Amino acid sequence: MTIAxxxxxALSFLLIIGAGVSLALQQVFNTRLRAExxxxxxAGVGSYIVGLVLMLAIALAGxxxxxxxxxxxxxIRHSSASSWTGGxxxxxxxxxxxxxxxxxxxxxxxxxxxxxxxxxxxVLDHIGFMGLPxxxxxxxxxxxxxxxxxxxxxxxx
Numbered sequence: 001m002t003i004a005x006x007x008x009x010a011l012s013f014l015l016i017i018g019a020g021v022s023l024a025l026q027q028v029f030n031t032r033l034r035a036e037x038x039x040x041x042x043a044g045v046g047s048y049i050v051g052l053v054l055m056l057a058i059a060l061a062g063x064x065x066x067x068x069x070x071x072x073x074x075x076i077r078h079s080s081a082s083s084w085t086g087g088x089x090x091x092x093x094x095x096x097x098x099x100x101x102x103x104x105x106x107x108x109x110x111x112x113x114x115x116x117x118x119x120x121x122x123v124l125d126h127i128g129f130m131g132l133p134x135x136x137x138x139x140x141x142x143x144x145x146x147x148x149x150x151x152x153x154x155x156x157x
Contacts, residue, residue, distance in 0.1 A: 023110060023113075024106055024110055026047070026094075026097070027097040027098075027101045027106050027109065027110065028101070028106055029047075030043050030044070030047050030094065030097060030098045030101075031043075031097070031098060031101045031102055031106075033046055033047070034098050034102070035102075040095065040098040040099050041095075043098050044091065044094050044095050044098055047094055047098075048091070048094070082130075093113070096109075096113075097109060097113075107155050108152075108155060108156050111151065111152040111155045111156070112152055114148065114152070115145075115148055115149055115152050118144075118145050118148050119145060122137055122141055122142075122145060123137075
Protein backbone atom coordinates (compact mmCIF):
# COMPACT_ATOMS: atom_id res chain seq x y z
CA MET A 1 0.00 0.00 0.00
CA THR A 2 1.43 3.37 -0.97
CA ILE A 3 1.47 6.37 1.34
CA ALA A 4 -1.07 8.14 -0.89
CA UNK A 5 -3.51 5.20 -0.84
CA UNK A 6 -3.04 4.76 2.93
CA UNK A 7 -3.70 8.48 3.45
CA UNK A 8 -6.86 8.28 1.34
CA UNK A 9 -7.99 5.21 3.25
CA ALA A 10 -7.28 6.85 6.63
CA LEU A 11 -9.06 10.08 5.68
CA SER A 12 -12.07 8.09 4.47
CA PHE A 13 -12.33 6.27 7.78
CA LEU A 14 -11.88 9.49 9.77
CA LEU A 15 -14.73 11.00 7.76
CA ILE A 16 -16.93 8.00 8.56
CA ILE A 17 -16.04 8.22 12.26
CA GLY A 18 -16.85 11.93 12.13
CA ALA A 19 -20.25 11.07 10.66
CA GLY A 20 -20.81 8.77 13.63
CA VAL A 21 -19.90 11.55 16.05
CA SER A 22 -22.31 13.82 14.17
CA LEU A 23 -25.12 11.30 14.80
CA ALA A 24 -24.46 11.50 18.54
CA LEU A 25 -24.45 15.31 18.37
CA GLN A 26 -27.63 15.29 16.27
CA GLN A 27 -29.43 13.26 18.93
CA VAL A 28 -28.35 15.60 21.72
CA PHE A 29 -29.28 18.77 19.82
CA ASN A 30 -32.60 17.28 18.72
CA THR A 31 -33.35 16.29 22.32
CA ARG A 32 -32.71 19.85 23.47
CA LEU A 33 -34.87 21.22 20.64
CA ARG A 34 -37.62 18.82 21.72
CA ALA A 35 -37.56 20.31 25.22
CA GLU A 36 -37.48 23.89 23.90
CA UNK A 37 -40.38 23.29 21.47
CA UNK A 38 -42.24 20.97 23.87
CA UNK A 39 -42.77 18.51 21.00
CA UNK A 40 -40.69 15.66 19.63
CA UNK A 41 -42.50 15.99 16.29
CA UNK A 42 -41.78 19.70 15.78
CA ALA A 43 -38.19 19.07 16.82
CA GLY A 44 -37.98 16.45 14.07
CA VAL A 45 -39.46 18.87 11.54
CA GLY A 46 -36.96 21.52 12.61
CA SER A 47 -34.09 19.08 12.25
CA TYR A 48 -35.21 18.17 8.74
CA ILE A 49 -35.69 21.80 7.69
CA VAL A 50 -32.13 22.66 8.71
CA GLY A 51 -30.83 19.49 7.04
CA LEU A 52 -32.81 20.28 3.88
CA VAL A 53 -31.34 23.77 3.65
CA LEU A 54 -27.80 22.44 4.10
CA MET A 55 -28.23 19.61 1.57
CA LEU A 56 -29.81 22.01 -0.92
CA ALA A 57 -26.81 24.34 -0.59
CA ILE A 58 -24.42 21.40 -1.06
CA ALA A 59 -26.37 20.12 -4.09
CA LEU A 60 -26.46 23.56 -5.69
CA ALA A 61 -22.74 24.06 -5.08
CA GLY A 62 -22.04 20.63 -6.56
CA UNK A 63 -24.16 21.41 -9.62
CA UNK A 64 -22.24 24.64 -10.15
CA UNK A 65 -18.85 22.94 -9.78
CA UNK A 66 -19.61 19.97 -12.04
CA UNK A 67 -22.81 20.40 -14.02
CA UNK A 68 -24.51 17.18 -15.13
CA UNK A 69 -24.96 16.43 -18.80
CA UNK A 70 -28.63 15.68 -18.11
CA UNK A 71 -31.20 17.99 -16.48
CA UNK A 72 -32.24 17.08 -12.95
CA UNK A 73 -35.88 16.67 -14.01
CA UNK A 74 -34.87 13.91 -16.45
CA UNK A 75 -32.78 12.15 -13.82
CA ILE A 76 -35.69 12.27 -11.36
CA ARG A 77 -38.15 10.87 -13.92
CA HIS A 78 -35.85 7.91 -14.57
CA SER A 79 -35.30 7.04 -10.91
CA SER A 80 -37.30 4.29 -9.21
CA ALA A 81 -39.95 5.08 -6.62
CA SER A 82 -38.28 2.80 -4.07
CA SER A 83 -35.06 4.79 -4.31
CA TRP A 84 -36.89 7.77 -2.79
CA THR A 85 -37.84 5.96 0.42
CA GLY A 86 -34.53 6.58 2.21
CA GLY A 87 -35.97 9.70 3.84
CA UNK A 88 -38.62 7.56 5.53
CA UNK A 89 -35.91 5.61 7.34
CA UNK A 90 -34.09 8.82 8.23
CA UNK A 91 -37.30 10.14 9.77
CA UNK A 92 -37.69 6.93 11.78
CA UNK A 93 -34.13 7.35 13.08
CA UNK A 94 -34.60 11.02 13.98
CA UNK A 95 -38.00 10.51 15.65
CA UNK A 96 -36.78 7.49 17.60
CA UNK A 97 -33.75 9.40 18.86
CA UNK A 98 -35.80 12.43 19.87
CA UNK A 99 -38.19 10.25 21.86
CA UNK A 100 -35.72 7.74 23.33
CA UNK A 101 -32.55 9.74 24.14
CA UNK A 102 -34.20 11.57 27.08
CA UNK A 103 -35.38 8.20 28.40
CA UNK A 104 -32.24 6.07 27.97
CA UNK A 105 -29.39 8.50 27.20
CA UNK A 106 -27.46 9.09 23.99
CA UNK A 107 -24.89 6.31 24.48
CA UNK A 108 -27.47 3.58 25.05
CA UNK A 109 -29.74 4.68 22.20
CA UNK A 110 -26.89 4.98 19.73
CA UNK A 111 -25.40 1.67 20.87
CA UNK A 112 -28.68 -0.04 20.04
CA UNK A 113 -28.87 1.87 16.75
CA UNK A 114 -25.42 0.52 15.86
CA UNK A 115 -26.59 -3.03 16.65
CA UNK A 116 -29.59 -2.51 14.39
CA UNK A 117 -27.36 -1.11 11.66
CA UNK A 118 -24.97 -4.04 11.95
CA UNK A 119 -27.67 -6.72 11.90
CA UNK A 120 -29.50 -5.00 9.05
CA UNK A 121 -26.30 -4.47 7.08
CA UNK A 122 -25.21 -8.08 7.46
CA VAL A 123 -28.57 -9.28 6.12
CA LEU A 124 -28.63 -6.73 3.26
CA ASP A 125 -25.05 -7.61 2.28
CA HIS A 126 -25.81 -11.33 2.46
CA ILE A 127 -28.72 -11.09 0.01
CA GLY A 128 -27.20 -8.35 -2.17
CA PHE A 129 -30.20 -6.10 -1.54
CA MET A 130 -30.85 -3.53 -4.29
CA GLY A 131 -27.67 -4.41 -6.15
CA LEU A 132 -25.23 -4.35 -3.24
CA PRO A 133 -22.19 -6.56 -3.70
CA UNK A 134 -22.89 -9.87 -1.96
CA UNK A 135 -20.91 -10.49 1.21
CA UNK A 136 -22.10 -13.77 2.71
CA UNK A 137 -22.64 -14.18 6.42
CA UNK A 138 -19.79 -16.14 7.95
CA UNK A 139 -18.45 -16.94 11.41
CA UNK A 140 -16.26 -13.83 11.51
CA UNK A 141 -19.15 -11.48 10.71
CA UNK A 142 -21.45 -13.21 13.20
CA UNK A 143 -18.77 -13.04 15.91
CA UNK A 144 -18.33 -9.33 15.25
CA UNK A 145 -22.07 -8.75 15.52
CA UNK A 146 -22.23 -10.72 18.78
CA UNK A 147 -19.32 -8.72 20.21
CA UNK A 148 -21.13 -5.54 19.23
CA UNK A 149 -24.24 -6.71 21.08
CA UNK A 150 -22.06 -7.51 24.11
CA UNK A 151 -20.68 -3.97 23.88
CA UNK A 152 -24.22 -2.59 23.94
CA UNK A 153 -24.97 -4.55 27.10
CA UNK A 154 -21.80 -3.15 28.67
CA UNK A 155 -22.64 0.46 27.66
CA UNK A 156 -26.17 0.07 29.03
CA UNK A 157 -25.00 -0.78 32.56
